[in-house]
Amino acid sequence: MAERHVLGLSGGKDSAALAVWMRDHHPELDIEYFFTDTGEELPEVYEFLGRLEGYIGKPIARLNPRRDFKFWLREYNHFLPSAQTRWCTRKLKLAPFEQWVRPMLAAGDTVTSYVAIRADEDYREGYSAKAENLFVKLPFREAGVDKAAVVDILESSGVGYPKYYEWRSRSGCTFCFFQQKIEWVRLRERHPEAFEAAKDLEKDALEHGSPFTWSQGESLVEMERPERVAEIEAEYEIRRVRLRKSIPINPLRPAKACPEDVDDVYGDDEGNGACAICHK
Known part of the structure; x- marks a missing residue:
């Protein structure tokens, strides 16, 4: 049995800042970084992940779902996902993560997942662990890191921002229904x-x-x-x-x-x- 530490990256600024912060504040932890790739991401996301890999000095594992968006669209009777029915999150993001950590948990390893929910986001909740040996930690909330501090972390590290922030406010799929x-x-x-x-x-x-x-x-x-x-x-x-x-x-x-x-x-x-x- 081993202690495993994992940190998921969305391609956005908060999770990237958390990766930078954990590397700088907890170098003793052997953190495994991952990105759940839907296959429908912006090219700017991949470029940013490459830049982030250079800073943290580790590869970011790409978790690819077994079936792509079009497969699940057919499974859901061709109904698009929406804010009311977020099947894309469940099938293309959560399921690949759960599949990835399942062998670790089955082996009896203790897995700690670090999530980038900030101190100024009282309304947000982290992923609900479904196994007794899977734990979720919110380092930014515990350390009082807010939105302004996230900006400082990215700027001072030299990692900066994904280029899509020049025209868009969120990461995720090119056709995310939360877009304005x-x-x-x-x-x-x-x-x-x-x-x-x-x-x-x-x-x-x-x-x-x-x-x-x-x-x-x-x-x-x-x-x-x-x-x-x-x-x-x-x-x-x-x-x-x-x-x-x-x-x-x-x-x-x-x-x-x-x-x-x-x-x-x-x-x-x-x-x-x-x-x-x-x-x-």
């Missing part, structure tokens, strides 16, 4: 092939009677009309200017939190029910 409409517009601009793939999946789902579109109340076909794109961009710009004016100036912290302050401008995923395992 402006993020769908930006996806179409930066990764048109991914947008077209999402549009094809949505068309297939609607033809099979799915009650959901990727973005609530509007299909991607409707959203990509030039007049609608202009409308979405205008609404975003109004929101951006309003939010900029509402942010108090801190003379002790003149640098902006992260590129474009995306958490605020694009639509913060914190507190809106977004899946912690995908977006942290």
Whole structure:
């Protein structure tokens, strides 16, 4: 029997900051890092994971589900996942993790999983362990590390941010249903092939009677009309200017939190029910 320590990475800033923090504060722990790959990730995510591997000095294990998104879409009668029915999280994120740790637990090993829930996220809960020898720890909450501290960790380490923060506020699949409409517009601009793939999946789902579109109340076909794109961009710009004016100036912290302050401008995923395992 052995002690195992694991830390899951989503491709987002919080879990990356936790990996950096654990390496710097607990070098005595032999942590195994993993990333659950849905096969539908942004290319910027893979680039960021490579950069992070360079800092922590360890490879990040890629956990691939046995079956891809399209397989599970058929299993769920071609109904798209949604905030109400998050089968993608269960089948493409949680299940591969549970399959990965199962042999460790069966061997009697003690497995501690470190989750990047911050001290300022009282509303979030970590993964509920289903085995007596699997334990979940929240180092940021225990150490009082908040959002501003996460920014400091990434900046001071030189790891920085994933490049998708230039236009999007969350990691996860290219077609994540938690995206704001402006993020769908930006996806179409930066990764048109991914947008077209999402549009094809949505068309297939609607033809099979799915009650959901990727973005609530509007299909991607409707959203990509030039007049609608202009409308979405205008609404975003109004929101951006309003939010900029509402942010108090801190003379002790003149640098902006992260590129474009995306958490605020694009639509913060914190507190809106977004899946912690995908977006942290």
